[in-house]
Amino acid sequence: xxGVISNAPSAEQPVRVLVVEDDEGIAWPLRRGLSxxxxxxxxxxxxxxxxxxxxxxVVLLDLGLPDVDGLEVCRRLRAYSDAAVIxxxxxxxxxxxxxxLDDGADDYLVKPFGxxxxxxxxxxxxxxVHPGRTHYVVGRLTVDPRTRRVTVRGEEVALTPKxxxxxxxxxxxxxxxxxxxxxxxxxxxxxxxxxxxxLDVHIAALRRKLAVDGLIETVYGHGFRLVPGAEAGx
Amino acid sequence: xxGVISNAPSAEQPVRVLVVEDDEGIAWPLRRGLSxxxxxxxxxxxxxxxxxxxxxxVVLLDLGLPDVDGLEVCRRLRAYSDAAVIxxxxxxxxxxxxxxLDDGADDYLVKPFGxxxxxxxxxxxxxxVHPGRTHYVVGRLTVDPRTRRVTVRGEEVALTPKxxxxxxxxxxxxxxxxxxxxxxxxxxxxxxxxxxxxLDVHIAALRRKLAVDGLIETVYGHGFRLVPGAEAGx
DNA sequence: AGGGCAATGTTCAGATCCGGTAAGGACTCG
DNA sequence: CGAGTCCTTACCGGATCTGAACATTGCCCT
Numbered sequence: 001x002x003g004v005i006s007n008a009p010s011a012e013q014p015v016r017v018l019v020v021e022d023d024e025g026i027a028w029p030l031r032r033g034l035s036x037x038x039x040x041x042x043x044x045x046x047x048x049x050x051x052x053x054x055x056x057x058v059v060l061l062d063l064g065l066p067d068v069d070g071l072e073v074c075r076r077l078r079a080y081s082d083a084a085v086i087x088x089x090x091x092x093x094x095x096x097x098x099x100x101l102d103d104g105a106d107d108y109l110v111k112p113f114g115x116x117x118x119x120x121x122x123x124x125x126x127x128x129v130h131p132g133r134t135h136y137v138v139g140r141l142t143v144d145p146r147t148r149r150v151t152v153r154g155e156e157v158a159l160t161p162k163x164x165x166x167x168x169x170x171x172x173x174x175x176x177x178x179x180x181x182x183x184x185x186x187x188x189x190x191x192x193x194x195x196x197x198x199l200d201v202h203i204a205a206l207r208r209k210l211a212v213d214g215l216i217e218t219v220y221g222h223g224f225r226l227v228p229g230a231e232a233g234x
Numbered sequence: 235x236x237g238v239i240s241n242a243p244s245a246e247q248p249v250r251v252l253v254v255e256d257d258e259g260i261a262w263p264l265r266r267g268l269s270x271x272x273x274x275x276x277x278x279x280x281x282x283x284x285x286x287x288x289x290x291x292v293v294l295l296d297l298g299l300p301d302v303d304g305l306e307v308c309r310r311l312r313a314y315s316d317a318a319v320i321x322x323x324x325x326x327x328x329x330x331x332x333x334x335l336d337d338g339a340d341d342y343l344v345k346p347f348g349x350x351x352x353x354x355x356x357x358x359x360x361x362x363v364h365p366g367r368t369h370y371v372v373g374r375l376t377v378d379p380r381t382r383r384v385t386v387r388g389e390e391v392a393l394t395p396k397x398x399x400x401x402x403x404x405x406x407x408x409x410x411x412x413x414x415x416x417x418x419x420x421x422x423x424x425x426x427x428x429x430x431x432x433l434d435v436h437i438a439a440l441r442r443k444l445a446v447d448g449l450i451e452t453v454y455g456h457g458f459r460l461v462p463g464a465e466a467g468x
Numbered sequence: 469a470g471g472g473c474a475a476t477g478t479t480c481a482g483a484t485c486c487g488g489t490a491a492g493g494a495c496t497c498g
Numbered sequence: 499c500g501a502g503t504c505c506t507t508a509c510c511g512g513a514t515c516t517g518a519a520c521a522t523t524g525c526c527c528t
Contacts, residue, residue, distance in 0.1 A: 080371070082371075094348045094350055094351050095350075097351050097354065098350050098351055098353075098354040101351075101354035101355060101357065101358045102354055102357065102358075104361075105358065106358055106359075106361075106362065107341065107358070114328045116328055116329075116332050117328050117331050117332055117335075119332075120331065120332040120335035120336055121335060123335065123336065124335045124336075124339065124340055124341070125340075125362070127338075127340075128340065128359070128362035128363065129362065146407075146409070146410045146411070147409045147410055147411055147459060148411040148453055148456060148459075160454065160455065160513080160514060160515085161454065161455030161456060161514080162514080162515075195516095195517070195518095197476085197477095197516085197517070197518080198515075198516055198517075200475095200476060200477065200478090201477090201478085201479090201515085201516075201517090202515085203476095203477090204476095204477065204478070204479095218475090218476070218477090218523095218524095220475070220476080220523090220524060220525075221474090221475070221524095221525085394502080394503060394504080395503085395504095396503080396504070429506080429507090431487085431488095431505090431506075431507080431508095432504080432505055432506080434486095434487060434488065434489085435488090435489085435490095435504085435505080435506095436504090437487090437488090438487095438488065438489070452486095452487070452488095454486070454487080454513070454514080455485085455486070455487095455513090455514080469528105470527105470528090471526105471527090471528085472525105472526090472527085472528100473524105473525090473526090473527105474523105474524090474525085474526100475522105475523080475524075475525090476521105476522080476523070476524085477520105477521075477522065477523080478519100478520085478521070478522085479518105479519090479520085479521095480517105480518095480519095481516105481517100481518100482515105482516090482517095483514105483515085483516080483517095484513105484514080484515070484516085485512105485513085485514070485515080486511105486512085486513075486514085487510105487511095487512090487513095488509105488510090488511090488512105489508105489509090489510090490507105490508090490509090491506105491507090491508090492505105492506085492507085492508105493504105493505090493506085493507105494503105494504085494505080494506095495502105495503080495504075495505090496501105496502090496503080496504095497500105497501095497502090497503100498499100498500095498501095498502105
């Protein structure tokens with residue numbers, strides 16, 4: 001559960017999937033399967049609704065819609081959204097595939113298909129759409145060096161620069177005992193010497209702000225360690 | 235639709251395709267067809283050669299290779315290259331597809347397939363790998379580096395050169411906390427040194443002109459960040 | 469088990485750093 | 499010459515850091 005997570009749906013940043021499908025017999029199992037895998041699923045049954053729906057990361061688009069032409073939906077989505085579009089349809093002629101892919105679809109899947117493959121294709125396109133969505137996840141703590149944001153139990157916690165840098169050192173290698181010296185040289189100056197009480201002050205601030213019991217452990221005589229399996233008691 | 239973005243190969247920047255295929259009967263027509271469409275094609279017949287080949291934009295990878303396992307090739311390519319990988323194989327079981335896609339493949343095409351579809355899929359993955367994006371859209375803010383125009387809520391906002399450059403840095407990677415140093419070196423001189431109040435002056439001007447509450451956030455002690463989900467209160 | 473000692477936790481106030489803002493002057497370009 | 503742009507300086511309020519003093523904890527030795 002620890003380490004870098006890339007593009008897997010998580011509680012903090014769920015991947016939003018918009019299913020555009022008018023056949024209940026297909027939409028329902030899709031919704032059910034994707035939800036179980038942690039995706040946040042919204043289902044609509046027409047092209048008009050699809051274009052009015054909220055923002056999504058992935059759009060599963062059936063081409064045989066009652067109102068608007070499927071390819072038209074695809075083009076319009078592209079005009080204002082970066083969402084990945086996976087066309088999911090029964091029509092599998094090569095001409096149809098080429099037309100859809102050239103109208104902005106990222107992938108084209110012919111029914112019937114397996115849920116496992118669909119999810120694998122979703123992961124594949126998300127790798128390209130959100131290339132840098134890599135942050136650290138340790139239990140209910142997330143640390144994103146890109147945005148320099150930290151959340152605990154889904155809520156953002158405001159950290160000062162030093163606090164963030166220290167936490168980043170710890171979370172980059174969960175469980176490893178990191179020495180005081182390493183922390184001081186990495187967060188402060190390359191060559192640090194002298195009193196080190198300042199580190200304890202910041203560690204205390206971190207513990208108070210994160211408020212996760214036992215998350216940051218003291219390794220007596222050495223340094224500190226981030227505990228992957230710490231509870232988040234609130 | 236904001237201009238159909240064309241990733242068609244051009245004479246100036248030909249798209250380099252690496253075909254990894256040991257069956258001459260397939261490799262040869264592929265090479266011929268892709269070359270005719272303007273791609274720069276290199277063909278190799280083994281996994282080892284594939285890993286030693288020059289840089290490519292797209293790799294067409296047959297999984298049934300004589301030496302190394304195809305998926306191993308895929309993983310290793312991913313380790314050092316951003317090239318799009320399209321697996322092209324005769325084995326079409328769902329398990330194979332999922333495995334390949336999760337090992338870094340961008341697409342999976344089962345033989346036999348048409349050249350038109352292959353090229354459409356190449357264009358589709360290239361759209362994501364080399365986003366030929368002409369302008370940035372973040373919420374109700376648009377930034378067009380080509381024309382150097384900026385609009386907020388549909389209305390154009392006049393920015394000075396420096397203001398535009400700063401905004402371009404921010405909008406190019408929405409949400410990322412960009413350090414003062416990076417902004418100063420990218421907008422001003424490559425090696426900037428000294429007081430930095432000038433940056434704050436321009437940031438203030440940007441905030442005033444864009445007039446979107448919370449769009450440009452200060453990351454205390456670090457730099458600034460453009461918030462993708464900022465409201466546009468008008 | 470208990471005492472000694474060093475390491476760590478806590479608290480807090482002063483020092484320092486940082487960012488927002490305003491004003492003035494230099495510079496460019498038409 | 500005038501408008502617009504850019505840079506510098508200065509000041510202020512607030513956030514943050516830091517060192518010190520004191521309290522507590524954990525280790526080790528007798």
